[in-house]
Amino acid sequence: MMSDWPNAIAHIDADCFYASCELTRRPELIGTPVCVLSSQDACIVAKTYDAKAAGIKTGMPVWEAKKLLPRATYIPADFRYYGLLSEKMFSILRRFSPDIEVYSIDEGFIDMNGLRLLWRKGYREIAHDIRQTVHNEVGITVSVGVSVTRTLAKMASEYNKPNGVTVVPGRMIDLFLARVSLGDVCGLGKNRLALLSKFRINTPTDFVNADLHLIQRLLGKTGSDLWHEMRGNSVMGLELTPSLPKSIARTASMGEVTCDRHTILAHLTRHTSRLATEMVLKGFLTQRVTVFIRQKDFRTVAGKIDFEYPTNNYFRISHAVKDMMQGLYQTDQEYRACGVVAERISRASESIPDLFGVMARDDKQASLFGTMAAINRRYGDGTLRVAGAHITRGIKSRPRFMYPMISAL
Incomplete structure (x- = not known):
């Protein structure tokens, strides 16, 4: 047992x-x-x-x-405000344990091993302390699930929402699985549930009692991992160091259908500015950028730009985006959306300097965007913006002042 x-x-x-x-x-x-x-x-x-x-x-x-x-x-x-509250929430979680996985903007995992000795409390009491501290200091409620694997912990947090705590120790797994549905298991969507049902696997208990080879045949490695996790055997550890994203996108509808070249370019400039700022703040570089514009009939035209060296330099990316846009744009077409997507992401801290100092110059200009982001966090989004960028309409609270940003030589 x-x-x-x-x-x-x-x-x-x-x-x-x-x-x-x-x-x-x-x-x-x-x-x-x-x-x-x-x-x-x-x-x-x-x-x-x-x-x-x-x-x-x-x-x-x-x-x-x-x-x-x-x-x-x-x-x-x-989203700027939501990001600030998310950072505050995760700073609280790190007070309880240094081993945190940031799973998304609003959820995360904590390695609880050893914390009973540190806090002189049981896991249920620690979970309640986390929930109450977040509520007191951030003003939002969280639900906390504690169990022996990440899959069971995630199911447990969903079990008693909102503002609840559910603790599932190893000896209580069977009882807990009998009280939830198979659709509550993260990773089992509509199509996979339909497939499992064809083999009379309709509940979590059916799933963990099924033959592992059958689960592997139906769902592959994902199914195998879930089978082990739901039986209490941890095979999916925490990712304490965030993995590199495959891509970072900044896209949106333009809110209108237009054939005006300058309007489309203004939207692309704004997307490029937001993309470069995020990459600077997160310490990422890109070596490929995709630009797309979507026509009135929802057909999309796109092009890719490969850089000789990885970069997060707004000016370098922006020039490339503008050049690509000129090649994609057709005067006889109307457009409804556009976007910029960074690919082939790498960490700036792990980059190898080039012989000609291009990346070193990029680092200096990256600090400019870091400063701009800090000012916008303090005084309001849009206080400083890139010249020529589209200004989003309908924002009720405007910044106290606004300066267009000029290119550094």
Whole structure:
């Protein structure tokens, strides 16, 4: 029989994160349905539980949501603000343990091994302390699940939402699996559930009692890992060092259909600025950038740019994007969206300097974007911006002043 704690992992998941962030600065809306909108206010990206209960779904067009629930408050997304609260939440988690995996902006895993000795408390008490500290200092609620594997910990955090704690020791796994559905398992989507059902695997208990070779045949390595994890055998460790993304994209609808070259270029300039800023802040370089523009009929034309040396230099990327846009743009077409995607990502800290000092010069100009980002965090998004970049309309709170940014020679 498995012992209670051969391993201990916690999963912390913020409840309705984007909507909860908005409620921290608009407390008068607490207890009312709130929906957060995507860029260009096209669809719902987050909602409170009462909005969900009324039938609002993530991805639903705004017009449909307003028809269904006109009394809800619809708020444009402010991802800069959500990022700040996310950083604050994870700084709290690191007080409890240095071993943290940042899984997404609103959820993460903690290696709990040894923490009972450190804090002189049981795992349930530590989980409650985490939940209460985040609520007191950030103003949002989180749900915490603790178990012997990351898969079970994630299932546990979902079990008692919102603002709950669920602890599943090794000897309680069978009882816990009997109380949840197979659809609660992260990694088992609609198609995989349908496939499993054909082989009479309809519950978590069916899944862990099935022959491993059958699970491997149906779902491959993903299924094998889940089978072991749900039986209490940890095979999916925490990623304490974030892995490199395959790509970083900055794309959006333009909010209109236009054939104006300057309007499209302004949107691309804004996307390039945001992309370069993120790469500088995260210490990433790119050696390939894809530029695309989407036509009125939703057909997409795109082109790739390969750089001789990895870079995060806005000016170098921007010149390449503008050149590529000129080749993609057709005067007889109308366009509705555009974007810039960085690929072949590497870490600036691991880069090998080139013989001609190109990357060294890029480092100096990268500091300019780091400074711009710091000013925008303090005084409001858009306080400093790249000259020629599209200015998003409909923002209620404008920065106190705004200077266009000029190119450094």
